[in-house]
Amino acid sequence: MNEILETLPGTTTQSLQSDEPKPEAKTRDEFDVEIDGTVGQPFVDNPKMSSRNCDVFYAEKQAIFDVNVDIGRNEIIAMIGPSGCGKSTYLRVLNRMNDTIPICRTTGTHTLDGEDIYAKDQDPVLLRARVGMVFQKPNPFPKSIYDNVAYGPRLHGLTSNRSELDDLVEASLTKAGLFKEVKDDLQKPGTGLSGGQQQRLCIARAIAVDPEVILMDEPTSALDPIATAIIEELMDDLKESYTIAIVTHSMQQAARVSQRTAYFHLGRLVEVNDTDKVFTNPEHQLTENYITGRFG
Amino acid sequence: MKDSTKIIKAGLNKRYAREKRFKFFGLCSIILSFAFLLILLSTIVGRGLPAFQQTYMKLDVTLDEETLGVTSNSSSKELFSAKYDKVIRNTLYDMFPNVSDRKEKRALRNIVSNSAAYDLRDKVIANPELLGTTQSYWFLAKDDVDVYMKGNIDRNLPESDRRIKxxxxxxxxxxxxxxxxxxxxxxxLFNAADSREPEQAGMRGAIMGSFLTMLVTLLLSFPVAVAxxxxxxxxxxxNNRWVDLxxxxxxxxxxxxxxxFGLLGLAVFINFFGVPRSTPLIGGLVLSLMTLPTIIIASRAAIKAVPPSIKEAAIGMGASPVQTLFQHTLPLAMPGILTGTIIGMAQALGExxxxxxxxxxxxxAEVPGGIFDPATVMPVQIYLWSDSPExxxxxxxxxxxxVLLAFLIVMNLIAIILRKKFERRW
Structure with a gap:
C-alpha cells in the first residue's frame, strides 16, 4: 500500500517542495502576542457611527470581543484581518443585518449620529435605509436594471411620480458610474450585466435611497482587477457624500482607498490608525505580522 | 513512463468498462420502462378507440297525433308526456311486419336505445309543427347492436353463446x-352523464365532478400549503422542538x-361537521388533506433553494421580512412551488x-352544476364502468x-409552461 501511495503524485514529500525557499515556518509565538485593548486611534471627534463594548455571539460561541471604535464622517475606513477574524460580523452589526440570524446576539452601545441604533424604538427598516450595504457577491435582483435601482425608493415611497423616479434612477446610476454603459438597456435584466457592472448596479441600488453610511463587505473580491479599479475609483467619489466602511481581504485595496484602517484578529480589534501609519509603521506586533504576510 | 502513470493506465480499462456497463444498464432500464408504457398505452388506445364512435340507426317515424295522444293544440306539458315510445315501437313493427312472437317483439323494440323516445320528445317540443308529419331521424342504436357493428360479436359462434340471436x-x-x-x-360520451345504458353513458358528469373537486382542492391546498x-x-x-415535530x-x-384520508374525511367532515356527502366539496376537502403535504414539501424545497444573497439584498435595502417573502422569495420559488402543486393535483385527480x-x-346520472351537487370523478367513473357487466x-x-390520461398530460404541460414562464435567472 505504501508503495502505491508513494508513486501517486502529490503524496510524496518531494513534490510538495517548491524551488523557492519557503518562508520560515510559523511558530506559535508569533500568534501568541497579547491583545490588550485596541492600540492606535480608534476614536475620532464627532463620529458618524461609533461602537462601545461590542460583543457578538453566535449561540454560545463568541465571535467579537469588546470592540470599541468610531467611524468618522465622510471617511473610508477599511477593516482588514485574517479570515474568521470577525470583521464582516462587525460590519453587519452596523446595520443590524445580524438580526436576521436567529442565533446571533449583539451587545454594547452602537450609535449613528449619537442615536442608539439598537434602542427598542429604533426600527431596523429605517436604519437599513440610512445605512446601506453592498455585499461580497454582486446580488442584483432578477429584475430589470431600472427596477433594481428603483427598488429602494419604491419600497420606502421616496418618490411621488414616475418622472421623479426616473431622475432618481438616472442620478443613482450616474453616481455609481454605470449610467453611460446601461442607459439604453434600463429594461434589460440586471443579472445580464458583467460582474463588475452588477456590483456597481448594487452600489447604485444602495445609494438610490440616499443612505448616510455605506457598508461594503469585500465588494471587489469576486471581480477582476479592472472592475476592481473602477469600483475603487468610485468609492473615492462617493466619499464626498457618504461615509464608507469597507471590509477587504486585499491590503493593497485598503491602502489605496481608505483613510483609516482597522485590524481585526480573532474577534478582537487590535489596531486602528491612519492607513499610512498602519501600512508603514504599525503599532502592534500582530498588525505588522499580518501586513508583512507572515500569516493571514 | 513514471510508475504512477503506469498504475493509472492499468486501471483505465477497468474504469471504462465500468462506465460502459453503467450506461448499458441505464439504457436497458429506460427501454424497459418505455416498452411497458407503450404496451399500456397501445392496449388502452386499442380498446378505447372504438368507444369514440357510436352506432346510430335511421328510423322514419310518423308523428301520428292519435298514437301520441296529443293534438296540435296541446300544451307543452301534454307534449312532454306524450307516448313517443309507442311511435318508435310502431315504426319498428311496421318495418318488420313478420315479427309476431312476443319475445321477438320485445327484442325488436330493444334494437334501438330507449333514449330514442326522449330525443323525439325534445324535437317535437322544440318544433310542434312536426306533428302529423313523417320524418327520418338518426337514433342511438342499442349497445348490443353497437357491439356487433364494431365487430365484437362473432356470428359464427353457436347462437346460444351470442348476445345477438x-x-x-x-x-x-x-x-x-x-x-x-x-x-x-x-x-x-362527452355530453352525457353516467347511465345504466352503455350507449347513453357519458363522462361529462365525471369530468365536471373532477373539475369542481380539483378546483376546491386547489383553492384550499395551494394557499394553505404555501403559507x-x-x-x-x-x-x-x-431548532425548536415543536417545529421539528x-x-x-x-x-x-x-x-x-x-x-x-377518506376515513378521516368521513369521520370529521361528514359525521362531525355535516358536510354533504358525494359532493365535490367533501371530495375537495379530503383530497386537499392528501395534497397538502406534497405541496408543502415541494414548496419548502423551492423556498430553500432561493439564493440567500437575494434575500440579504432585500433586507439590506430595508425590506421587511414579509416584503422580502412576497417580493423576492416567493416569486423566485414559484416554479418549484407550481411544479409541486401540479404534481399534487395530478395525484389528486387520479385518486x-x-x-x-x-x-x-x-x-x-346528472351533470353536477356546483360544489354542493352529488358528483363522481373520472377515476371513480372508470372504476364504476369497469365493474359493469355490459x-x-x-x-x-x-x-x-x-380522457383521464389526456387531462394528466395537459396538467403536466401546464406545469412545464408555468415553470418556463416564472423561471428567472439569478
Missing part, C-alpha cells in the same frame, strides 16, 4: 342493406395511505380510494382512461 341478425343485415345503420363520432411552507422555512424558530409529521403525512369512503362512488362498457372504460 339469429333472428336479430336478420334485422341488422336488412338495416345495413338499407343504409340505416351508421357509425358516427360519439358525442354522447405553511413559507412560515416553516422563513419565520419559524430554528411538525416537520416530521408533515413528511409522514405524505406517506399515509390515501384511504386513511379513487379516499373518495370511496365519502360517497363519491355513487351512480350519478360488453359495451369495456371500451368506454378504456376511453375514460384515455
Amino acid at each position: 339469429d333472428f336479430q341478425l336478420v334485422w341488422i343485415d336488412r338495416l345495413i342493406a338499407e343504409d340505416r345503420l351508421e357509425k358516427r363520432f360519439n358525442t354522447v 405553511a411552507a413559507a412560515y416553516l422555512e422563513e419565520f419559524a424558530p430554528q 411538525i416537520e416530521v409529521n408533515i413528511n409522514n403525512l405524505a406517506a399515509v395511505p390515501s384511504i386513511v 379513487t380510494a379516499p373518495l370511496l369512503m365519502i360517497g363519491m362512488v355513487a351512480f350519478v 360488453r359495451a362498457f369495456t371500451e368506454r372504460t378504456s376511453a375514460a382512461i384515455m
Whole structure:
C-alpha cells in the first residue's frame, strides 16, 4: 500500500517542495502576542457611527470581543484581518443585518449620529435605509436594471411620480458610474450585466435611497482587477457624500482607498490608525505580522 | 513512463468498462420502462378507440297525433308526456311486419336505445309543427347492436353463446342493406352523464365532478400549503422542538395511505361537521388533506433553494421580512412551488380510494352544476364502468382512461409552461 501511495503524485514529500525557499515556518509565538485593548486611534471627534463594548455571539460561541471604535464622517475606513477574524460580523452589526440570524446576539452601545441604533424604538427598516450595504457577491435582483435601482425608493415611497423616479434612477446610476454603459438597456435584466457592472448596479441600488453610511463587505473580491479599479475609483467619489466602511481581504485595496484602517484578529480589534501609519509603521506586533504576510 | 502513470493506465480499462456497463444498464432500464408504457398505452388506445364512435340507426317515424295522444293544440306539458315510445315501437313493427312472437317483439323494440323516445320528445317540443308529419331521424342504436357493428360479436359462434340471436341478425343485415345503420363520432360520451345504458353513458358528469373537486382542492391546498411552507422555512424558530415535530409529521403525512384520508374525511367532515356527502366539496376537502403535504414539501424545497444573497439584498435595502417573502422569495420559488402543486393535483385527480369512503362512488346520472351537487370523478367513473357487466362498457372504460390520461398530460404541460414562464435567472 505504501508503495502505491508513494508513486501517486502529490503524496510524496518531494513534490510538495517548491524551488523557492519557503518562508520560515510559523511558530506559535508569533500568534501568541497579547491583545490588550485596541492600540492606535480608534476614536475620532464627532463620529458618524461609533461602537462601545461590542460583543457578538453566535449561540454560545463568541465571535467579537469588546470592540470599541468610531467611524468618522465622510471617511473610508477599511477593516482588514485574517479570515474568521470577525470583521464582516462587525460590519453587519452596523446595520443590524445580524438580526436576521436567529442565533446571533449583539451587545454594547452602537450609535449613528449619537442615536442608539439598537434602542427598542429604533426600527431596523429605517436604519437599513440610512445605512446601506453592498455585499461580497454582486446580488442584483432578477429584475430589470431600472427596477433594481428603483427598488429602494419604491419600497420606502421616496418618490411621488414616475418622472421623479426616473431622475432618481438616472442620478443613482450616474453616481455609481454605470449610467453611460446601461442607459439604453434600463429594461434589460440586471443579472445580464458583467460582474463588475452588477456590483456597481448594487452600489447604485444602495445609494438610490440616499443612505448616510455605506457598508461594503469585500465588494471587489469576486471581480477582476479592472472592475476592481473602477469600483475603487468610485468609492473615492462617493466619499464626498457618504461615509464608507469597507471590509477587504486585499491590503493593497485598503491602502489605496481608505483613510483609516482597522485590524481585526480573532474577534478582537487590535489596531486602528491612519492607513499610512498602519501600512508603514504599525503599532502592534500582530498588525505588522499580518501586513508583512507572515500569516493571514 | 513514471510508475504512477503506469498504475493509472492499468486501471483505465477497468474504469471504462465500468462506465460502459453503467450506461448499458441505464439504457436497458429506460427501454424497459418505455416498452411497458407503450404496451399500456397501445392496449388502452386499442380498446378505447372504438368507444369514440357510436352506432346510430335511421328510423322514419310518423308523428301520428292519435298514437301520441296529443293534438296540435296541446300544451307543452301534454307534449312532454306524450307516448313517443309507442311511435318508435310502431315504426319498428311496421318495418318488420313478420315479427309476431312476443319475445321477438320485445327484442325488436330493444334494437334501438330507449333514449330514442326522449330525443323525439325534445324535437317535437322544440318544433310542434312536426306533428302529423313523417320524418327520418338518426337514433342511438342499442349497445348490443353497437357491439356487433364494431365487430365484437362473432356470428359464427353457436347462437346460444351470442348476445345477438339469429333472428336479430336478420334485422341488422336488412338495416345495413338499407343504409340505416351508421357509425358516427360519439358525442354522447362527452355530453352525457353516467347511465345504466352503455350507449347513453357519458363522462361529462365525471369530468365536471373532477373539475369542481380539483378546483376546491386547489383553492384550499395551494394557499394553505404555501403559507405553511413559507412560515416553516422563513419565520419559524430554528431548532425548536415543536417545529421539528411538525416537520416530521408533515413528511409522514405524505406517506399515509390515501384511504386513511377518506376515513378521516368521513369521520370529521361528514359525521362531525355535516358536510354533504358525494359532493365535490367533501371530495375537495379530503383530497386537499392528501395534497397538502406534497405541496408543502415541494414548496419548502423551492423556498430553500432561493439564493440567500437575494434575500440579504432585500433586507439590506430595508425590506421587511414579509416584503422580502412576497417580493423576492416567493416569486423566485414559484416554479418549484407550481411544479409541486401540479404534481399534487395530478395525484389528486387520479385518486379513487379516499373518495370511496365519502360517497363519491355513487351512480350519478346528472351533470353536477356546483360544489354542493352529488358528483363522481373520472377515476371513480372508470372504476364504476369497469365493474359493469355490459360488453359495451369495456371500451368506454378504456376511453375514460384515455380522457383521464389526456387531462394528466395537459396538467403536466401546464406545469412545464408555468415553470418556463416564472423561471428567472439569478
